[in-house]
Every structure is written in C-alpha cells, then in structure tokens.
Amino acid sequence: MSRHILIASKDKRIGELAKEAVQSLDYNVVVAADLSLALYLTNKNMPDLVVTDExxxxxxxxxxxxxxxxxxxLGVIPILFIGKNGSDGQRALDLGAKKVIANPKTIDELFLELMPHLKLDEKAPKQRPEYSPE
Structure with missing residues (x-):
C-alpha cells in the first residue's frame, strides 16, 4: 500500500525537510508550490497527510x-499548518488545520511534528533513523 504526504509550499526547504524526515517510513512525499496543483494532487492521491504554510x-x-x-x-485528511506568527496559527485552526507547527529548522524538528499524524506499521521506527552514508 502506497502512503502519501503532500507538502504545499513555495519554500523548497520545507519539501526537502519532509522528504528527508520520512524517507525511511515508506511514504511518498509530493511537493506542490501552486494552490491549483496542490488541490489536483490532493484529489488524485488522497494523501494521508497534508502539510502547508501560508x-x-x-x-x-x-x-x-x-x-x-x-x-x-477530502475534509477528513489531517492538515498541519506551518505558521509564522500567532494570528496565522489561529486562522489556520479556525479553517480546519489539525495542528499548527512553528517553522521547522531541522529534519528532527519536522519529524517530531509529523510522527503523531502518520499511519505507521508496527515495525516502523519510533524515532528518525540516523543518517549513514553508503
């Protein structure tokens, strides 16, 4: 079964962080910088989680x-909103965001925010595996 996360943001760093954070968890991460593309991909893939910012x-x-x-x-898909300030966060919650997270600076920060919202197999790691170059 293929599992999907949609990252909707113009900030390429967010998509790169998300891909790195969940690469070992058998999730396909798709990034959309455009609202129309994000809506299309959500309809097409029915992702398990959407992460967006403003x-x-x-x-x-x-x-x-x-x-x-x-x-x-589509309204049942959990959406995490990356907020830049308090008013953004409250507005996002009012519009249905499951959670508002601060702008993550590291892969570990994003991983910790994503973990509670991912559907994981029993064998999946409970923490992000360490990077080991091959």
Missing part, C-alpha cells in the same frame, strides 16, 4: 484549508 503560488495555505474543508471526502 505561501503558495496563485493562493495561500489558507485557501487550501478552505477548499479541502468544504469537501466531504
């Missing part, structure tokens, strides 16, 4: 929350 091309993370929240099928 900055999207042709829209915002708030628009994404609004659109997904009004759809009966």
């Amino acid at each position: 900055d999207l091309i042709n829209g915002s993370g708030f628009d994404l929350l609004s659109e997904l929240g009004t759809d009966d099928e």
Whole structure:
C-alpha cells in the first residue's frame, strides 16, 4: 500500500525537510508550490497527510484549508499548518488545520511534528533513523 504526504509550499526547504524526515517510513512525499496543483494532487492521491504554510503560488495555505474543508471526502485528511506568527496559527485552526507547527529548522524538528499524524506499521521506527552514508 502506497502512503502519501503532500507538502504545499513555495519554500523548497520545507519539501526537502519532509522528504528527508520520512524517507525511511515508506511514504511518498509530493511537493506542490501552486494552490491549483496542490488541490489536483490532493484529489488524485488522497494523501494521508497534508502539510502547508501560508505561501503558495496563485493562493495561500489558507485557501487550501478552505477548499479541502468544504469537501466531504477530502475534509477528513489531517492538515498541519506551518505558521509564522500567532494570528496565522489561529486562522489556520479556525479553517480546519489539525495542528499548527512553528517553522521547522531541522529534519528532527519536522519529524517530531509529523510522527503523531502518520499511519505507521508496527515495525516502523519510533524515532528518525540516523543518517549513514553508503
């Protein structure tokens, strides 16, 4: 079974952090910088989790929350919102975000925020494996 996470952000660093954070957990991470693409990919892939921030091309993370929240099928997908300040966070929660997280600086920070929201097999690691170059 393929599992998906959608990262909706213009910030390429967020997508790179997410891919690195969950690479060992058998999740496919897809990144969309554009609101229209994020909505298309959500409809197509029905991801297990969406992570967004405010900055999207042709829209915002708030628009994404609004659109997904009004759809009966897509509205059940948990959405984590990466907030830059308190008012962004409250607005995101009001629009249906499951959780607001501070802008992660490291892979470990993002991993810790994502873990409680991922569907994991019993054998999956409870902490991010250490990087070991081959």
